[in-house]
Amino acid sequence: MDTDIGTSLQQPALEAFNGLTPDQYALVMQKGRVKKLQAKAYLFHQGDPAVNCFLVNQGRLKLTKLNEQGKEAIIRYVGPGELTAAVAVLRNRTYPVTAEAAAETNLTLWDKPAMMDLMHQYPDITINLLSMALERLDELQQRYLEICTEQVDQRIARSLLRFMQRAGVKVPHGIKIDIPLSRQNIADYTGTTLFTVSRTISRWEKRGWVKSGRESIIVTDPHALVQFAETG
Amino acid sequence: MDTDIGTSLQQPALEAFNGLTPDQYALVMQKGRVKKLQAKAYLFHQGDPAVNCFLVNQGRLKLTKLNEQGKEAIIRYVGPGELTAAVAVLRNRTYPVTAEAAAETNLTLWDKPAMMDLMHQYPDITINLLSMALERLDELQQRYLEICTEQVDQRIARSLLRFMQRAGVKVPHGIKIDIPLSRQNIADYTGTTLFTVSRTISRWEKRGWVKSGRESIIVTDPHALVQFAETG
DNA sequence: CGCTCTATTGATAAACCTCAAATACAGTGG
DNA sequence: CCACTGTATTTGAGGTTTATCAATAGAGCG
Structure with a gap:
């Protein structure tokens, strides 16, 4: 990686x-x-x-x-x-x-x-x-x-990183994913439900890894996400 | 299908x-x-x-x-x-x-x-x-x-059907999958565990849909499997 | 402001995994 | 042919993850 x-x-x-x-x-x-x-x-x-x-x-x-x-x-x-x-x-x-x-x-x-x-x-x-x-x-x-071997939150982390690499733009305190992404979209992409995505992202927001709004996500600590994606 | x-x-x-x-x-x-x-x-x-x-x-x-x-x-x-x-x-x-x-x-x-x-x-x-x-x-x-939207037993059904189509040979009472397939192999292919595969296939064997041995599977009722794969 | 769509959060249930133990099977060498 | 060994499989009990459902809050738009 x-x-x-x-x-x-x-x-x-x-x-x-x-x-x-x-x-x-x-x-x-x-x-x-x-x-x-x-x-x-x-x-x-x-x-x-x-x-x-x-x-x-x-x-x-x-x-x-x-x-x-x-x-x-x-x-x-x-x-x-x-x-x-x-x-x-x-x-x-x-x-x-x-x-x-x-x-x-x-x-x-x-x-x-x-x-x-x-x-x-x-x-x-x-x-x-x-x-x-x-x-x-x-x-x-x-x-x-990934979907075969990893659990949901790891997969969500990887997805955010993937989106970030493909559609990331720099903003003051992080990298914004430049695609309108709802919780449902992320769920459909990772094979889970919008509820699980919401809970997961809330948790990360509290830890300061991401900042999220309605259909928008800014990754503020990519390295933490990478770390999490690789080790669970 | x-x-x-x-x-x-x-x-x-x-x-x-x-x-x-x-x-x-x-x-x-x-x-x-x-x-x-x-x-x-x-x-x-x-x-x-x-x-x-x-x-x-x-x-x-x-x-x-x-x-x-x-x-x-x-x-x-x-x-x-x-x-x-x-x-x-x-x-x-x-x-x-x-x-x-x-x-x-x-x-x-x-x-x-x-x-x-x-x-x-x-x-x-x-x-x-x-x-x-x-x-x-x-x-x-x-x-x-399939892995995003369906549950394990449906995915196993689809996998058996896929193997059957790609590597099936006719035998007296069904179609034999001509690949040495352990429960673990099927699990790795469908993203589950060998235990779940074993239980699932045992269930189907009791229903007469398949016949299985050590690393070998014969599909005896393909239509039942198709039906199951599509409707759950 | 009211309407609609999205997101959050909690309670509950279902699906599935993990671990342990027993059993079946195939091949090997006596 | 039989006992032995290593692997594959079955089955059960118990726990974890995740989905489901319901209710509420927030954001954007006319």
Whole structure:
């Protein structure tokens, strides 16, 4: 685990188009269409026929999955520079998740044929996509390990740290997570209930590890959280 | 979920090399080296520098991940025709998981440079790898949803069904899972303890849904299991 | 100010884990 | 073939974690 937290925040990697010249990049972006989403608007639903691939320019998407009984798990948040729904487009499937704007969001999208063209024209894109998919696989495996082996409060600690690294901004007395996160969201992300999350975060607030408000969390003592995440 | 279980078992997909002519395929295989593993032998450990990419010809690999406290989660079993460790080779990382032979296993391996050459020479391979990575991501997302939202016995049911579909062979009164699976293995796969697994399977055995022995499970009533997995 | 949505907190119950002990099983060597 | 050994499995008792439910408080918005 990274012990030097808070120094290397937010590195919006436009990894999918790495290796392209600026001209090529401009061309690729021209081929896409732009779209805006209000907060809480849905982009697509799990089970919809997959038609587009999306790049987040600004804002953030929340990807969730529902089971038969209607219970929900948050798979991940997609931030600026990140791509989503390549899965479905490539394997000719319906979308395996639901995408909702967590805040006002700004996208570029390509339809299936366009995406296929790009991949054939610029093989680097395919390699980048593969690399990104493997990266996500790795992250999800890590989270799977955590949820299998650790108890709730440890998992919550890890989640906050993860959010902090991916969406942290410096504020006077700590690092603020720049995603509107309700207790329910954190619960859906860690596989617990909003009650347990609330109790846990209250406890940490009393210890001075975090400061929290309505749908907002500031981590004030990252090292304490890291320590707790690793040793319980 | 697939309701017509037991008819479409075991389809060893050599997906990585789809689209190659037989000649090309032969060439690719020639460039790899062959290796044999006894049951329980380790192929590589989490954290080892990644040097090779592996294709399982016969047998099965068990991929696991350990946390800081030494607790283990089984990420997946890799069967004939499936590839593993492409992650690490591509992203220039150490192996993110540990690979152990679950039974006597027979592999073909390529080192990093060879793998890179292949990907450049046959772009189809890159696309296939991407497709496979996305497929696994999808599967893991599904399992993540399950572990987040369902309780232990439901998850055990789903796991048995998953194993059955991937490694099931027909026997007189049901479908046998052709992997040596201890209670502990099932527990590590579903995120519970061997005791809970044991109790659960005993219950199902009394109901006639499964028949089990030492490290062996035969599913005798798949539909009952499916029903249970979906409704609890 | 009233309405709605989010968060807190407590009491209670359920699910599940931990630990201990007994039993079953497979393989080995006599 | 049998006894022996090491592992896997079963089962029970008891405790912990966490979910569930209910009631209350706070925040934001028109």
